[in-house]
Amino acid sequence: MSRAPSLSGPLPGPFHPRLEAASTAKDWADWAGVLSPRKLDATGREYFAIRNQAALIDISPMRKYRIEGPEAERVLNRVVTRDVAKIAPGRVGYALWCDEDGMAIDDGTIFRLGPERFRLCCQERMLTWLIDAAEGLDAAVSDETEALAALALQGPTSFSVLEAAGLQVSSLRPFDLAEPEPGLLVSRTGFTGDLGYELWIATEHALALWDRLIEAGRVFGILPAGMEALDMARIEAGFPMTGFDFQSIHAAERPSRGRTPFELGLGRHVDFAKGHFNGRRALLALKEEPPKRRLVTLDIDGSRAASGALLYRRGMFGRWREVGHVTSALWSPTAKRNVAFAEIEGEAEGADLFAEIYLFKEGKWERRMARARPGPRAAFRPDRARATPPARR
Amino acid sequence: MAERLKAAVIGAGVNGLVAAAALARGGCEVTVIERGAAPGGMMALGLFARGPHPAALEALGLKPGALGPAIPTVALCPSGRHVLVEGAEARFADGSAHPGAERWRVLSRRLDRFAAALAPLLTGAPPPMRLRAEGLPGLLRFALRLRLLGARDMRELLRIGLSNAADLAADALPEGPLAGLLAFDSVLGSRAGPMAPGTVVPLLLRRAPLRRMEGLAARLAAASEGKGARLRLGAGAARILFEDDRAHGVLLDDGERVEADLVLSSLGAAQTLALAGPALFDIEAQRRIGAIRAQGAAARVDLDFAAPPRLPGLDPAHHGARLVLAPSVQAVEPAYDPVKYGRLPALPVMEGRIDGARLSLTVQCVPHDAPRDRIVAATLAALETVAPGLGGEVRHAGALSPADIEAMTGAPGGHWHHGEIALDQFLTLRPANGMARHAMGPPGLFLCGAGAHPGGDVTGLPGLNGARAALEAMR
Amino acid sequence: MSQARSYDAIIAGGGHNGLTAGAYLARAGLSVLVVERSDIVGGAAVSRELEPGWTYSNCSYVCSLLRPEVARDLDLARHGLQVIPYTGGASFTKGGEYFAYHHDQRALEREIARLSPRDVEGYERFARAVTRQCRFVRPLLLRSAPDPASFHPRDLGELLFLLRRLHDLGEREMGEAVRFWTASVGDFLDGFIEHPLIKAHLAGSGIIGTGLGVYSPGTAYVLLHHYMGDLDGAIGAWGFARGGMGAVSAALAGALRAAGGEIRVNAEVERILVKDGAAAGVVLKGGEEIRAPLVASNMDAKRTFLGCVEPGALPDDFLDAVRRFRIRGSSAKLNIALDGPPVFPAVKGEAPFLSGDLHASESLLELEAAYDDWKEGRFSAAPYFDMLIPSRIDPTMAPPGAHMASIFVQYAPYDLARDGVRDPAHWDEAAREGLKAAVLDKIEAVSPGFRGLIRHSELRAPVDIEREVGLSEGNIFQGELTFDQLLFNRPVPGWARHRSPLPGLWLVGSSAHPGGGVMAAAGANAAREILRDMKRGGRDEAAFRAA
Ligand SMILES: Cc1cc2nc3c(=O)[nH]c(=O)nc-3n(C[C@H](O)[C@H](O)[C@H](O)COP(=O)(O)OP(=O)(O)OC[C@H]3O[C@@H](n4cnc5c(N)ncnc54)[C@H](O)[C@@H]3O)c2cc1C
């Protein structure tokens, strides 16, 4: 028996036929091994669909794990820093988790499907981590990444789209989840900071769901969107991203790249009162020390996004002293601000910072030192994101 | 002054007993919890002890002189020209001079010097991976002793410490029973042949004279009790209790709770983790503990005869000596190969002693769950090479495989050292990376058995070091 | 023949390290002569045409360890060296299954997941651990090893550098580093990966050229030694030197000549001349004397100090230490000219990984058993092999449509046992045929019809490698890479810095730090030490540090 060699590069995901058809830009990227659109048509249009109508985004490449059993809650509590007991059935909770030294591995969302049933969604591969966490505990772990397709439907008309598609979700508050039809899970969650939902369905029903939403959404301005538009929205909304704003310690060749929740500004998600969890003892000790560096949001002068810029402050004799770097940056079309996530040295907090931005002006590179001030965590998170029942437009 | 600290020690083997004595001396109220009916643990399986180490004896309040006389070793040879070894001296058992005697002496002295240089690393915390207070004095003393060795010896120690016993023997000794003895001692209790790099280390840990094991367990137990430790026999630890992420006591099989501020376990790290519950450990720690190699390869065999068995060339005056059947390095190395594939070698290597009409043996190179009759058969086959016909005279034979020993004593894999002694499981890496200072995660819980630094044999050092680490942590 | 004259430096042996050292010395302005016993330079890095039209890299066969710093310093590309990467490899089973290694991350993930989903993460962890260690070790390759017993400021400086780097790793990684240096490749892999075939595939690098088994402590380091190469920054990537490994040596020889150095082939050193307690030149076989105040030997430590220096010129304890230096042959090489491409029925269609390293060992225990045979003086009944078909990538290796197979075989002892007696003379025709059959049987089982493609083949047992290349006992690294023979212990404690007790006599081959492989590091390090000694300053410390 012979077989063809394993294929290289990203492969089509569950929505690929539709994405392919919708793609005029033909601009594809590799998201966790799945062929994913950077944009389908034009990033700007797709971004404004998120902020003004409804955008439909394939998020199937997210890793999805099922943890089930009488001690499933204990398994997750062993892993994540927050108290999973506080997530009621039918609710979704944000969580992050750390290695033994208290360095962040990844963050994601925990769906409590029932008292003893959970789903964990995240970016990094966590199968063996979860399996090992379940050792000696009565719970089973399985990888649902391939079996489960996922769509994000985000934007002010997203509720109307669902309603028009015949899905009853009006009572869902933020972070609620429901199963309006057997096999279709809808959660009021998302990565855009706007009103929005995520839909989870077995891969074989993926295309039908897509068609149904597009059909229902036509009058509400629904538009398929790519990763770039989603990235813009999440920076505006102030959501840091593993692999960009910090490195998973599990992916870091240099151990010194590890970051604690405190350094990431996520200290409030660490619950020392819930008993032991991975890295708890290390974090207890770290809590007492001032963080060496901090992930902050900045508001930078000018309108050129400061992607990759190094950050400086004035040192002795007026010399520039490097104190950090920008991890993600965006000119926010909605907030009309030049925003960025940046990592800065602890002692540089509160200092006058400057971002070194390189501009290519008609064949010539120029350098600009742009003033960078502390910005709000979220440049744009509209109230409609939280209103229940949600607005229809 | 605060109330007296309470300490619970799990296991009354040599290390549990020494730890208890050291804790009692440090002011703790100590309970030793032992599953068996008598203290001693795996000492009951041993024939000869090189210890306890003077530092452990001191904790017990015993004098080194009190352990009885040192006994010689007879390295058996199929030719009947057995070699009598007393420390650095070697001659043929018939009294005549051995041609390798001078080389044996030179090597023994060299190993003694190296062992002395290494000593500070064994009686305290292993060298720290970062420069910090604990472990530093030991490291500095070690560095100083290394320097005092002189450049030549220092280089040589750094070389052979990383080398293997077979090469050491080949460079220093003529092939034969003396070289075989060296090779045997380098892997006794381990699951590796003398050609494996790192096998010189056990030789450096085994420089003290040998004494009979009999009665030692009882004496150590009495000494430990004399220091104030309470022995609680006949009930095992069922669970280690925690409160607010601190060890808080031990729940026994019979339902009794022993309250404690400190819990020291002389069991293997994996067994201790199971008693505490994995959820108290970081996943990385659990993985490291799961990866500890602990597959025993030593069996105990007792052969009963109608009368004291006779081995050609062996003077009955030497029946009480340690008899080692490992006639050459060439015999020891291949004996280890089959074990890797779960098979018994045709000719295992062994040490033993004749007590009246009984020949008691520790047989090496036995796979974990080898059937007892097969162990006896292989043992006899090897003995026949020095005493043809001996097998026919056996009235009764008993054997304990590593699996039996595991079941009896709870030792991980029935392993002599509770975990292979190899360079990647030694010093700062024993029992596993990050746990060498006897703490293994949950505060208040410490390891003090052979699986901890610096390893097994009846030295009491892991017990002593574990107790010291625990006391230090409370300070 | 040119008239005998004197030089500033004589390099005894024209292996790639000798050529490297010579080139650096010549560039520093010394008059340099390389004398090589064989009819071509290169030592174990040569290309030969044994069958018209086919190029045999008949000893070393793949290139990655070559330090990029050296290639750049000596401008090897200008002298004709091109290294072309290959991007995968595979291990086949008798049952028709295989595991393919892909450099493409996604293909590799899918391939691992196909065999064992849990191993995808295990492999990620393994790769990260190896990468972290490579990052730590690589900078040490082109530095001198400190002597911990010395109070010399440079030793203290180097020791401090080493300790600082260790310290910078952080406590836990430092423990992992020590574990990596002391663990067996088998135990190490067991800690990450479950599937036996994947483990067997990865473990090969831990035993190549080494008289140790996959479960012998220290083999994890040997694996690291093989992963340390970096082709264009990709750690662990290997490639073919276009034109075979002789291209490396030819480029080095070109660089040497361009700097004014001379090379004489068919010139075997019989003895190193000693005058007034110092090296004074060499005496060639046939009696010719060539003088130089500096003799740099590219021969291994045993051949140099025990074979070529007159008794009495070196202290006894030094000679004892050299005798103790372990240099055991454990490898053989089978080079085959093929009339067509070998077929692997397990693979449907064309696959890039067939251009990489191919194996047929299925488990760690199978590899361990191959080692047991060697310990007892037999070649492995089921040997581990590392087969490459460079002609799939390099058009210069064979006529169009035809192929060349380069098969490295582990284990074969130097002194084969027969009737309880071990003797290299036991490598007779029958023994050679026996080993060849053992290898071909394994290949035939995964590539039926392979035998029928053979047009010409040569088997090089350890004795042949010794005879032809001058590597004692046929040890491919000029001395085992066990940790008692690395860094400050290489080749002997106290003499890790290329010097010897005989003033003017230096060691520039793989017997010296950092050891074997076509790395050119020993030669470059030696040149640096020599020039420093002469206060000439060659490749300066800063440049090395930047590297
Ligand atoms: C066959 C054999 C022969 C040996 N011969 C020699 C020799 O000649 N010389 C020598 O120096 N060394 C010898 N050794 C090794 C030596 O015996 C050990 O290294 C040493 O005794 C270990 O002591 P310990 O206190 O760490 O552990 P152990 O002696 O294993 O003590 C652990 C104790 O814990 C108890 N225990 C286990 N589980 C529980 C529980 N749940 N609750 C309460 N108690 C529990 C056990 O009953 C045991 O008493 C031999 C080992 C073997 C296997």
Ligand SMILES: Cc1cc2nc3c(=O)[nH]c(=O)nc-3n(C[C@H](O)[C@H](O)[C@H](O)COP(=O)(O)OP(=O)(O)OC[C@H]3O[C@@H](n4cnc5c(N)ncnc54)[C@H](O)[C@@H]3O)c2cc1C
């Ligand atoms: C079969 C085999 C396969 C290998 N595969 C690889 C591989 O794929 N990749 C890799 O990186 N490494 C490989 N190696 C290892 C690598 O080839 C060697 O470690 C390296 O080439 C050694 O280089 P060297 O310059 O230090 O010594 P050598 O190449 O041994 O050079 C020594 C030179 O000295 C000469 N010489 C000896 N005695 C005298 C004398 N008396 N007078 C004059 N000259 C003398 C010899 O002829 C030789 O040219 C392999 C080795 C072998 C044997």
